[in-house]
Amino acid sequence: MAIGKRGRAARTYFVRKLTLPSILKPRLDELSAASGALYSQVLTTFWRTLRRSAGKRKDHRRKAVFLSSGTLQKLFPKDPAGLLHSHSCDAVVDAFIASMDSARTRKKTDPKARFPRRCKRFFKVTFKSSAIRVRDGQLILSTGDRTNPLVIPWAFDLPVNVEIGWRACGGYELRAMYVDTRPVQTPLGDGV
Numbered sequence: 433m434a435i436g437k438r439g440r441a442a443r444t445y446f447v448r449k450l451t452l453p454s455i456l457k458p459r460l461d462e463l464s465a466a467s468g469a470l471y472s473q474v475l476t477t478f479w480r481t482l483r484r485s486a487g488k489r490k491d492h493r494r495k496a497v498f499l500s501s502g503t504l505q506k507l508f509p510k511d512p513a514g515l516l517h518s519h520s521c522d523a524v525v526d527a528f529i530a531s532m533d534s535a536r537t538r539k540k541t542d543p544k545a546r547f548p549r550r551c552k553r554f555f556k557v558t559f560k561s562s563a564i565r566v567r568d569g570q571l572i573l574s575t576g577d578r579t580n581p582l583v584i585p586w587a588f589d590l591p592v593n594v595e596i597g598w599r600a601c602g603g604y605e606l607r608a609m610y611v612d613t614r615p616v617q618t619p620l621g622d623g624v
Contacts, residue, residue, distance in 0.1 A: 444612040448588060452596070452604040459582065460596060460604045463515055463575065464554040470511040470524045472551035474504055478528070479549070501529040514576045516557070523558035556597035566590045571608075 452460065478499050485497035499507075504525045511521055531548045538545035563574040571586035573594060584606065591608035599605045 445592070445609045446612045448591070448608045448610065450584075450606040450608070451599070452584065452606055454603065456582075456584075457604065460557075461554075462513075463557045463582070463596070464598070464604075466511045466513045466515040467520070467524055467557045468552040468555040469513065470508060470516070470521060471528060471555045473512065474508055474525055474528050475548060475551060477507065478504065478532075501525060504529070510576065516576050517559065517563040517574050518576075519560040519562050520558055520575075523560060524555065527556075527558070554598065556595055559594040559596075561592055564591060564594055 481497055481499055485495070505522050508521060508525060509518055510516070511524075516524075528548065535545055535547045559573045565572040565574070566586055566589070569586060571584045571591075571594070573582040573584070575581055588608070589610070591610055593609040595607045595609070596604055597607070
């Protein structure tokens, strides 16, 4: 186990990838578009709030307002189309905040690094543990529509987290994350 930022032991995970059949493409396009629309709303709201709160540069009395992850999650509890689970909406906000943190860290060493500014038409769909079930050899991923969850044939254990995104070579890919419980190997010698 690795040690995290706050001195606690961080969990390690392993990922199981699965290429999804093309018959699911219309439903996945719909979910991915809803996720992209939510990401674009979060991005736009963050930058507009920051720009409007700062005002003119000569006015020193005004303070810039940086919206936090919790505030953005309260502002956007659902996506515009109502297709995503509420925790999937939280994951979209978390992804935006993570990209802001990453850009802030990179700016310390690379002055050309940029903050996220582009709206996205499609974005990955993340399902947290509260939206995942395995029943009768099927992975059931809960969406905002209670009557129409995403059902995928599944022959593995219950994952901690599931992410569905577009592969570089085309088609959708499911990435299931599991806690790594394998024992850490002890080094055999002094060399690499």
